[in-house]
Amino acid sequence: MANIQDVAKKAGVSVATVSRVLNNHSSVTEKTRIKVEKVISELSYEPSMLGRNLRTSESKLLLVLLPSVSNPYYTEIINGIEETAIRNGYNILLCETDSNPERESRYFSLVKNRMADGIISMDPAVNKERLFELAKTYPIVQCSEYDKGADIPFVTINSELAAYHAVKHLIKLGHKKIALLTSDEQFLYARERRLGYERALREFDIEVNKQRIYYAGNIGFENGQQGMRSLLELDDRPTAVFAVSDILAIGALKEINSNGLRVPNDIAIVGFDKISFSNMTYPTLTTIAQPMYRMGSMSATMLINKIQGKHVESIVMDHELVIREST
Amino acid sequence: MANIQDVAKKAGVSVATVSRVLNNHSSVTEKTRIKVEKVISELSYEPSMLGRNLRTSESKLLLVLLPSVSNPYYTEIINGIEETAIRNGYNILLCETDSNPERESRYFSLVKNRMADGIISMDPAVNKERLFELAKTYPIVQCSEYDKGADIPFVTINSELAAYHAVKHLIKLGHKKIALLTSDEQFLYARERRLGYERALREFDIEVNKQRIYYAGNIGFENGQQGMRSLLELDDRPTAVFAVSDILAIGALKEINSNGLRVPNDIAIVGFDKISFSNMTYPTLTTIAQPMYRMGSMSATMLINKIQGKHVESIVMDHELVIREST
DNA sequence: TAATATTTTGTAAACGATTACATATTTTAT
DNA sequence: ATAAAATATGTAATCGTTTACAAAATATTA
Structure with a gap:
């Protein structure tokens, strides 16, 4: 495996010149550049990232922290992150925490030991205290889930407003008995979406009936069922359900189908996230679309800027109600 | 940011000793080890992977090549890979090719420039020629998709046999008009599954009717529909469908539902892969389960062994027919 | 106790790039 | 043709580790 020395020697120049060719510095003369490039291809030399990384003390790796790759919610965000990362010469280290603190801590140390240049955290279950502490020293941005007080830039949507829109849509369709299928309120998004739900009901003088709010312990499909x-x-069955995630909604949908009821005729459903499967169900799911790809892409851009020492501002992105067959 | 020198100086030892403590060499005396560890924690020193990687000329990164993270087929495999990687001190670099040669080539160069120690390829659309060429120099294993002639170790299942089992199951249920919903035959798995389908039919003296075989250009949901x-x-509508992937099957299911037909009463369906969504559909999908997690975990083990210069053998794993509501 | 064997520690050279700074070369101006 | 300015190249230090090898400290043996 040829190194920069070999190239320099064979081309009859110094390593500095080879390095300059590699990084296309303008100061290299056309003639020597050609000469060096010729040798580079002859030796099929590839500069070692290890050497370069040590010297520049960066790894060109972005650590992406998420609870689980199997959650389709994240896939488009990841696409956005990766695309942007690559365009800027970075690669991504996808890290599943499984909400396991031990794993999380292992991933955190990847940035401490310079294996990664920064973190995009999408894990709602992340240990906040440690994350905030880490953010004092290392570039971190939060995507989707965020913390208001913390000094960590984030990109997210207005969950309260999105939920409000979703529920208002159901009300406009004539529904009055609207259930909320939500998750544990330890997560900010769950609290916010409940607030939006309640605001919409109140605005139309519909009483908020605690019985119609179901708090799922977890956000899996089975919890939705x-x-x-x-x-x-x-006793007084709801005629519509707003679920705070598509997976919960799909679970609900299956349960309704299994009971011989029809969607949307007997019960209407609105989900949240517009995961790819939400239009594979029968009927397809009305849902709130988050600009996943753009959120990912934006958080990557923000992180890279932060790594380069620039100041970055948090961003709240738009959502969109996608009306399909389930309402 | 403290480095090994700082630790050495403050502890009053040489950097070599600190390094030995870090890598817990047995030759370090208890007393000095304690002393050094104390300083390490005082300075909250974390050894730089960049320095270490350059010195040992390894990156401790495994490159995982797949067409798309959004395909749920891969999620459990990825879990298996990641778990095993971590247990062995590696991390994974998830790389989506999108079947884009340019991206692929960029990822290939990650291993050439020492950014990654080896590759697990799961991309059926990978440029074989380049992959084989690369495999001469760098550690590579293939997971799920593989090439018979190539000198690249792989882990896979017996697709032909699995398809045979799936179709036999339909035949045993009394079906005779069984359609095959498959994908472009440029992929080995598609060819093998068709062979298994045909073998089962022939074994029960059912004529293979070309009209009942649909070749989808792509493997998306819409193609299934x-x-x-x-x-x-x-004219002579099939009473059962064997789809070579769950996504295709789910597309088919939706189309059947949309036409007012019932599954399995009017038409039975068998899928392939047992992706998580296959039991969220209504009805749930009968499917072939591949031991995804184990396949991932095994391919990581194989790759790590290969990196360490050991000889590794290809493996064919078992599959399982999971009978659910759609048949 | 001295000589030897063993264990522990230190010195310094890698690993492979980048980059100030110094030097050599070419171009421009006179 | 010569001096000055501008451009191109080279020298050598540096990033932060690991690890042969040398040296020192300790343990063992006679």
Whole structure:
């Protein structure tokens, strides 16, 4: 495996010149550049990132922290991150925390030991305290989930408003008995979406009935099924459901189907996230679309800027209500 | 940011000793080890991977090549890879090719320039020629998709046999008009699954009717819908469909539902892959389960062994027919 | 106790690039 | 043709580790 010395020797120039050719400095004369490039291709030399990284003390790696790659919610965000990263000469280190503190801490040390240049955190279950501490020293941005007080730039949507839109849509369709299928309120988005739900109801003088709010312990498909089951058992069955995630909504949908009821005729459903599967269901799901790709791409841009020492501002992006067959 | 020199100086030892403590060499005396560890924690020193990587000329990064992270087929495999990687001190670089040769070539160069120690390729659309060439110099294993002639170790299942089992299951249920919903035969798995389909039919003296085989140009959900649509238009409509992937099957399912037909009463469906969504559909999907997690974990182990210069053998893993509501 | 064997520590050279700074070369002006 | 300015190249230090090898400290043996 040839190194820069070999190239320099064979081309009859110094390593500095080879390095200049590699980084196309303007000061290299056309003639020597050609000469060096010829040798480079003859030896099929590839500059070692290891050497370069040590010297420039950067790894050109962005650490992306998320609970699980199997959650389709993240896929488009990841695409956005990766595309932007690559365009800027970075690669991404996808790290699943599984909400496991031990793993998380292992990933955190990747940035401490210079294996990664910065972090995009998408894990709602991240240890905030440690994250804030880390953010004092290392470039970090949060995507989708964020913390208001913290000094960490984030990109997100207005969850409260999105939920408000979703529920208002159901109200406009004539629904009055609207259930909320949400998750544990330890997560900010769950609290905000409940607030939006309640605001829409109040605005149309519909009483907020605690019985119609189901808090799923987890955000899996089965939780959606189970939540829907208990909502169906209510004496005064809801005619519509707003689920704070598509996965919950799909669980609800399946439970409704299994009970011989029809969507949207018997019960309408609105989900949240517009994951790819939300239009593969029967019927397709009305849902709130977040600009996933752009969120990912923007957070990568923000992180790279932060790595380069620039100041970056948090961003709240637009959402969109996508009306499909389930309402 | 403290470096090894700072630690050495403050602890009153040489950098060599600090390094030995870091890598817990046995030759370090208890007393000095304690002393050094104390300083390490006082300075909250973290050894730089950049320095270490250059010196040992390894990056401790495994490159995982796949067409798209949004394909749920890969998620469990990735989990398996990542878990095993971490256990062995590696991290993974998830790389989406999007079947884009330019991206692919950029990723290939990551291993050439020592940014990654080896490759797990899961991309069926990978440029074989370049992959084989690369495999002469760098550690590579293939997961799921593979090439028979090539000198690259792989882990996969017996697709032909799995397809045979799937179709036999349909035949046992009394079906005779069984359609095949498959993808472009440039991919080995598609060819093998068709062979298994045909073998099962022949074994039960059912004629292979070319009209009942639909070749989808792509493997997306819409292709499944479209394929099913054209199968439904046949004069002699099939009573069962074997789809070579769950996504295609889910597309077919939706198309069937949209036409007011019932699964499995009117048409039975068998999918392939047991992606997580295959039990969120209504009805749930009968499918072939591949041992995804184990396949991922095994390919990581194989790659790491290969990196360490050991000889590794290819493996064919077991599959399982998971019978659910759609048949 | 002295000589030897063993264990622990230190010195200094890698690893492969980048980049101030110094020097050599070419261009421009006179 | 010569001096000055501008451009191109080279020298050598540096990034932060690991690790042969040398040296020092300790343990063992006679």
